[in-house]
Amino acid sequence: QEELVESGGGLVQAGGSLRLSCVDSVRTFRNYIMGWFRQAPGKEREFVASVTVDSASKYYSDPVKGRFTISRENGKNTVYLQMNSLKPEDTAVYYCAAGTNPTRNTNVRDGYDLWGQGTQVTVSS
Numbered sequence: 348q349e350e351l352v353e354s355g356g357g358l359v360q361a362g363g364s365l366r367l368s369c370v371d372s373v374r375t376f377r378n379y380i381m382g383w384f385r386q387a388p389g390k391e392r393e394f395v396a397s398v399t400v401d402s403a404s405k406y407y408s409d410p411v412k413g414r415f416t417i418s419r420e421n422g423k424n425t426v427y428l429q430m431n432s433l434k435p436e437d438t439a440v441y442y443c444a445a446g447t448n449p450t451r452n453t454n455v456r457d458g459y460d461l462w463g464q465g466t467q468v469t470v471s472s
Contacts, residue, residue, distance in 0.1 A: 348372075349371065349372055349373045349375075349461060350371075350372045350461075350463070351369055351370070351371055351372075351443050351444070351445060351461055351462065351463035351464075352369065352370050352372070352463060352464070353367060353368065353369045353441065353442065353443050353463045353464065353465060353466040354367070354368050354369075354370075354466060355367040355368050355466060356441060356466030356467045356468045357467075357468070357469070358469045358470075358471065359433055359468075359469070359470055359471070360470070360471050361433060361434055361435055361470055361471065361472050362432060362433065363433050363470070364429070364430060364431045364432075364433065365430045365433065365468060366427055366428070366429050366430070367383070367427065367428040367430070367441055367443075367466060367468075368425055368426075368427055369381070369383075369425065369426045369427075369428075369443030369463055370423070370424055370425050371424040371425075371445065372424075373424075376421060376424040376425075376445070377400060377421040377424075378400060378447070379400065379445040379446060379447060379461075380397060380398070380399055380400060380445070380446040380447075380449055380453050380458075380459075381397065381398050381417075381419055381426040381443065381444070381445055381446075382394065382395075382396065382397035382398075382443070382444045382445075382446065382453055382458070382459060383395040383396045383397070383417060383426075383428045383441060383442070383443055383444070384441070384442045384443075384444060384456065385437075385439035385440065385441045385442070385468075386439055386440050386442070386465075387436075387438060387439040387440075390439075392442065392456060393408065394408050394454045394455065394456075395407070395408055395411055395415065395428070395441070396408070396411065396415055396416075396417040396428060397417065397446075397453045397454065398417045398418065398419050398426065399449070400421075400449075402418065402419055405417050406453070406454065408454075410436070411430075411437075414430065414431050414432045414433075415428060415429065415430050415431070416428070416429040416431075417429075426443055428441065428443075430468070433468075433470045434470060435470045435471065435472045436470075437468060437470050438468060438469050438470050439467075439468060440465040440466065440467050440468075441465060441466050441467075441468050442462055442463050442464075442465045443462075443463045444456075444459035444460075444461065444462050444463070445459060445460060445461040445462075446458050446459040446460060447460050448460075
C-alpha cells in the first residue's frame with residue numbers, strides 16, 4: 348500500500364531553520380506533483396508549496412515566499428521543504444501530498460490524492 352511519510356519536524360526558535368522530508372513508498376513518485384500544506388490549531392489546512400514532476404515549476408503561498416524552498420529527488424522518491432527564517436506563525440502540522448492529475452489546481456487540497464500523516468513544527472518566540 349502506497350504511503351507518504353514525513354519527517355524533520357521539531358521545536359525551533361524564531362529565526363531558525365528546519366528541513367522537512369517526505370518519502371513515497373512506491374516508485375511512481377516521479378509521476379506525481381508534490382505539495383506541502385500546513386494546519387495550525389483551529390485553522391483550515393492551507394497550501395504552502397508545490398513542485399511539478401520535473402521540478403521546472405515551483406509555487407509558494409505568500410506567507411512563506413522567500414523563506415521556504417521546495418525541492419524533490421525523484422531517484423529517492425523524496426520531496427523536501429527547507430524552511431528558513433521561521434516565525435511563530437509558522438507553527439503547525441505540516442503535511443506532504445501527492446497529486447496524480449496535473450490539470451487540477453494544486454494550490455488547494457482537492458488537487459491531491461494521497462496525504463502523509465503530518466509532522467509537527469513548533470516555532471518559539
